[in-house]
Amino acid sequence: xxxxxxxxxxxxxxxxxxxxxxxxxxxxxxxxxxxxxxxxxxxxxxxxxxxxxxxxxxxxxxxxxxxxxxxxxxxxxxxxxxxxxxxxxxxxxxxxxxxxxxxxxxxxxxxxxxxxxxxxxxxxxxxxxxxxxxxxxxxxxxxxxxxxxxxxxxxxxxxxxxxxxxxxxxxxxxxxxxxxxxxxxxxxxxxxxxxxxxxxxxxxxxxxxxxxxxxxxxxxxxxxxxxxxxxxxxxxxxxxxxxxxxxxxxxxxxxxxxxxxxxxxxxxxxxxxxxxxxxxxxxxxxxxxxxxxxxx
Numbered sequence: 001x002x003x004x005x006x007x008x009x010x011x012x013x014x015x016x017x018x019x020x021x022x023x024x025x026x027x028x029x030x031x032x033x034x035x036x037x038x039x040x041x042x043x044x045x046x047x048x049x050x051x052x053x054x055x056x057x058x059x060x061x062x063x064x065x066x067x068x069x070x071x072x073x074x075x076x077x078x079x080x081x082x083x084x085x086x087x088x089x090x091x092x093x094x095x096x097x098x099x100x101x102x103x104x105x106x107x108x109x110x111x112x113x114x115x116x117x118x119x120x121x122x123x124x125x126x127x128x129x130x131x132x133x134x135x136x137x138x139x140x141x142x143x144x145x146x147x148x149x150x151x152x153x154x155x156x157x158x159x160x161x162x163x164x165x166x167x168x169x170x171x172x173x174x175x176x177x178x179x180x181x182x183x184x185x186x187x188x189x190x191x192x193x194x195x196x197x198x199x200x201x202x203x204x205x206x207x208x209x210x211x212x213x214x215x216x217x218x219x220x221x222x223x224x225x226x227x228x229x230x231x232x233x234x235x236x237x238x239x240x241x242x243x244x245x246x247x248x249x250x251x252x253x254x255x256x257x258x259x260x261x262x263x264x265x266x267x268x269x270x271x272x273x274x275x276x277x278x279x280x281x282x283x284x285x286x287x288x289x290x291x292x293x294x295x296x
Contacts, residue, residue, distance in 0.1 A: 002102050003033040004163065005080030009070045011040040013088035014049055021053040023092040030098045032084070038074040040065045046088075064294050068174035068181035071159065075169055083166050085159035085182075090204040092161070093118065097202035101163040104197040111172075111194035112186070114155075114162030115202030122207030124254050125265050128246045130207070134158075139198040143190045149234025150226070152242040156186030157196050161204045168194065177228060178293045179221035184229055215265060216272035217292035223276025224291065232277055239270060 006024055010017070024035055035055035039047055050057050061073055075083050082105055084098070092098075097115060104113035119130040132152040141156055148154065157164075159174070159182040168189060175184040186196055210218065226232045243266050251259040272290075279287045288295050 002031060002081040002106065003079075004031050004082040004084045004098060004102060005033060005075075005078035005166075006035045006084045006086055007071060007074045007078060008035065008037045008050075008055075008086050008088055009040070009065075009067075009074065010037050010042060010046050010050065010088045011065075012042045012044045013046045014042070014044040016089040016091075017046065017049050019091040020086065020088065021049065021055075023095075023097075025053065026095050027092075027098045030095065031082075031102050032098060033080050034078065036074045036078050038070045040070070064296075066176055067179060067293065068176045068184075071181070072173045075166070075173070078166065081166055082163050083169055084163045085161075087160045087206070090117070090161050090206045093203040093205065097204065100199050100202040104199045104202075105163055105165050107195075109193075109195050110165075110197055111168040111189040112157055112162060112164035113197040113199050113202075114158045115198075115204060116200035117158070117161055117206040118203050119207035120205040121209065123209045123265075124250045124258055125246065125262050125269075126208045126210065128249055129242075132242065134198075134200070136200050138200060141186070141190065141196040141198065143193060146187065146190055149238055150183075150231040151234050151238030154238075155183070155198075156190065157182045159185075160206055161202075177225050178291065178295065179218075180225040180229065183231065184225070187229060187231075212265065212268045214292065215269045217290065219269045219272035220276035220279075220291045221293045223273035224279040224287075225276075227277040227279075235273065235277075239273075 024032060037050045037055045038058045040060060047057050058074055063069055082102060101113050117130055117134045119127040133155045172188045174181045177184050247259050247262055250262045
């Protein structure tokens with residue numbers, strides 16, 4: 001049976017880590033061999049929680065935080081056959097999620113697998129987006145996915161709750177990009193002929209409730225990254241289709257005022273995304289102010 005190393009980037013995660021660490025403790029009998037965390041200078045007891053759970057806690061090694069560079073540094077210290085990437089705010093559901101992910105990556109042509117994210121505590125907008133990206137149907141993502149428009153429902157991989165074979169990661173580490181490093185990695189491995197599995201039988205609670213400011217800044221980073229990856233070709237058509245379906249769903253389930261708020265929220269989100277696509281034309285100082293992820 002394959003062994004898995006949990007890889008977790010952390011920053012002031014003491015409020016959300018306990019359920020995750022409890023789930024990882026139970027997973028020790030189901031293939032989890034170690035926890036490797038990489039911390040960005042927490043001041044709230046995060047490192048104490050991790051050490052009490054038996055985790056190896058790394059610092060950033062003198063580099064600024066990067067979504068890819070931090071995870072790659074932690075992965076380089078891991079010894080498991082499978083790298084189990086998690087964010088500090090996910091809570092795996094039940095006790096069979098790890099065996100499901102391990103079985104999914106046991107085939108030689110499968111590079112990685114990711115599970116369903118269940119948006120507990122999320123805003124209506126983020127709940128609908130999660131339902132599009134992480135549905136109830138199993139999917140196999142192959143090289144042909146690179147020829148189709150990318151947008152809601154077309155997620156290639158997620159390192160919020162996903163696993164990849166360590167031997168594949170050694171050939172294809174996460175590309176250093178401002179955001180969406182998991183989509184960038186998936187592009188590489190799909191282009192090399194590998195498959196990726198989406199296995200909703202493995203689930204984790206993971207939800208967001210973002211302010212308008214954070215929605216703009218996160219989507220500025222997303223637009224910048226996806227533009228760099230050449231994945232923005234269908235942004236307008238897919239985005240507008242998603243918006244129509246979202247407003248109808250929110251109106252039915254949450255009422256007209258919530259649908260009106262969603263329209264404003266999505267306008268802000270799309271403005272951030274489109275601005276991010278133009279990052280290369282901006283002064284660096286402006287991009288640093290508009291985006292959320294660190295930039296040199």
